[in-house]
Amino acid sequence: MYKATNLVEMFINSAKEFKNFPVQTYRLAPEKWHTLKYSELYSIVKRVASSLNRIGVNKGIKVVLYSDNRYEWLVLDLAILFNGAIDVPRGKMAPKDELSFIAEHSGAKYAIIENKSLLSTVSNIPRERTIIIEKTDGYVSFDELVSSGDENFSPPKIRPEDLATIIYTSGTTGNPKGVMLTHRNFMHNVSSITPLIKINPNRKGGERALSILPTWHSFERTFEYCCLAGGAEICYTDIRHFANDLKERSPTIMSAVPRVWISIYNNIIDEVKKFSVAKRLLFRSALFLRGKYLYAYRVLTGNDTLIKPPPKWKRSLQYIVNLFVFILFSIPGILAYIIFKPVREAVGGRLRGAFTGGGTLPHFIDDFFNTVGITLLNAYGMTECSPGISARRFERNHLYTVGLPFDLTEIKICDENGNTLPPGNKGTIYIRGPQVMLGYYKNERATKDVLSPDGWLNTGDLGIITTTGDLIIVGRAKDTIVLTGGENIEPNPIEETLEQSEYITHAVLVGNDMKSLGALLVLEESKIKQLFTEWKSEFYSLEKAITNINLNKFIKDQIRKLINESQKFHPFEKIKQFSILPNQFNIGEELTQTLKKKRAYIAKKYSEYIKRMFGKH
Incomplete structure (x- = not known):
């Protein structure tokens, strides 16, 4: 399976080897799940691939695929690859101007979008070459691709060096860059990682992965390819249901970013x-x-x-x-x-x-x-x-x-x-x-x-x-903070330590070319409410609370307890000033889809807070 030379061959091999094993489980309703077998997914992929081929999606054609995690995403991804075409994926929550740039810059000839709210982002692509996953009047839907497809579709010859996807990285200081990845690129990861995971679909209860990260992102996408190569079942969840699904679906393997583990x-x-x-x-x-x-x-x-x-x-x-x-x-x-x-x-x-x-x-x-x-x-x-x-x-x-x-x-x-x-x-x-x-x-x-x-x-x-x-x-390297005394400071270790506090959700260090370090802080609202209750003070909103003298003293004490020489920090790594931000960080703005901080964006958006922190007006 994972010895194949391209992703299409890999999936076909798995579909035959594990045909009666579960491959995808997804939620139809809050308490209702549906599971597909490898043989069923293979049939659907071939049908969709044949329908796409019939309307002109063939080898070398670029197709934007704008959708969040859902069963159809993996089907469409594989169906595009089955045609030797190139998908250009992104989540629907990305900024609209970013999605428009990607559709234009990539030179995509076709668009597949989750719903009609994304139509403005693919305005450069003709209506007849635009597919909307959810049923929408005047557009071909995912269900129609399945129903009109031919299960006997055969993919063209695909070489290892053929381009499989262009994934645009999150732009923090300008337009995003399109990373060109081939079938060989992905198959190296699949062949290297799958044996390390030790997937065994025959183990008692089966092998099940819980998917929480964006499917279009290279991390989750490659992890799912590894699951397919090894015969594992992929179960889709979301932030709202994640904690409950962990218990109910009982995964044996999964992938997640640090923020997920911090939350758990x-x-x-x-x-x-x-x-x-x-x-x-x-x-x-x-x-x-x-x-x-x-x-x-x-x-x-x-x-x-x-x-x-x-x-x-x-x-x-x-x-x-x-x-x-x-x-x-x-x-x-x-x-x-x-x-x-x-x-x-x-x-x-x-x-x-x-x-x-x-x-x-x-x-x-x-x-x-x-x-x-x-x-x-x-x-x-x-x-x-x-x-x-x-x-x-x-x-x-x-x-x-x-x-x-x-x-x-x-x-x-x-x-x-x-x-x-x-x-x-x-x-x-x-x-x-x-x-x-x-x-x-x-x-x-x-x-x-x-x-x-x-x-x-x-x-x-x-x-x-x-x-x-x-x-x-x-x-x-570009995140290193250099103080006027010449000290080089890596922000991550200090930020991670600050975020150990149950009251601090995010910390962003600032202070380049300053005498000392400062920090922008995002607080955990539920914990701050509890504090105000203990203090017998009225809590109206986080925005109003950030000026509270008691809260600022409390946060200052938290910082002193966490960042000091007894915790193996240098004197110049102490936080001399801080500013509490009035709002939470959002994905697509301050955070990337994998919850990394977009430092340049944060520095620009909160520049006035930084200036006031260091006494510059």
Whole structure:
């Protein structure tokens, strides 16, 4: 299946191998689900592919596909690929001007959109070449594509080097760039990742993935291709139903961004706070004891994360101390696993492991889920790499890293002059391998800026290679804040620490070319309401609350407790000033579809707050 040379061949092989296994489960109504088998999905894909072919969608034709997560998305994606055509996907919640730019810039000849509200974004494409998934008068619908299609449709010959998609990255300082990815690019990821997930549809209860991320995004899209290659079932959910679907659908595997795991963590901690004093103490003690037990085990087996090798005497001492800890805490550590059973049941009780990517996984989240027995396989990638570059493995899960590079993938760390650095040194991450994009569509200059003639891609990310060859992501080169004293500060670690506070949803560090650091803060409204209730103060809105003196003192104390020298932060990393923002961050504005912060957009939108913070008016 995953040894195929293109995505179409991969799916056909899987459809035949796993024909009677479930492939897609989606919600028809709040309490009603529908499941398709591989053979049924294969039949529908061929019907839709034949209908698209009949109206002119054939090899090399570009088709914009604007839709959010739904069963039809995967069908349409595969049907477009079955014609040797090229899809140009995007979610319907993207800014309208961005969608219009993509439709125009990509040179798409056909458009498939979720509903009529998106018609203005594809105005450059004739009505007769526009398909609306939901039934709309005067337009061909998805159901009509299925009903009028031929199940005997055969795809044309598709070569590994044929273009499969153009995915436009989120533009933060201008128009987005179109990343050109081939069938070979995707198949490298499929063939490398699928065996790592250890998918086995024959396991008791089957192999089920829960899909929460945007299907058009390279991370979720490739994950779903891997599920198809391995014979897994894909179950679609959304933010509103996610917590309940975790329990009800009981996934065995899934992919998610760090913000999802932070949300799950916060929900668990909120439940723990409702426990009696004795139960809270038991829970926290179990976390501590099992955490020490697991760390000792990692040291003894050489699976702890070391940036630079310590002196032999120090390593020997660590070994002796942790051998003692391992023996002492063995029974409590094993019993703690039993205590955490309700936590594992909160995510369905069958979750073998989950890929997490699309951002840095905070250390406290990594520690927590590892301790309670939920395996997170932190991965690293970017759209330009289809997207997978490296990941942790079930059998080699080194915390705080993004693991080893995938097969045939080279990684090097370079200084600002392009010199390769030895392990243990921070620098820019460069990648070379079969997953690296062809380039940016109709943007040769941008392509040359990041892709060398010999195939090395400058990721723009900062990283360190550990003593065991694992990669640690430090931040983005362009995000580094330089103070007037010459101190270089990576914002991610500080922001992640601030966001450990249950009262702070998002933190964005600012202060480039300033004497000290500042922070823009977005607060968790429900928690602030609780505070005002405790203070016996009236809460009207977050916008009005941000001027409250008590609230500002409280947040200042939160910052001081989290960012200080005892927490291993340098004096120059202290937050000297902050500003509470009056609104939440929104996807498509301050946040990308995978919940990354769009720093340039945030800096521009809240420039007046930043000026006031530093006394500039």
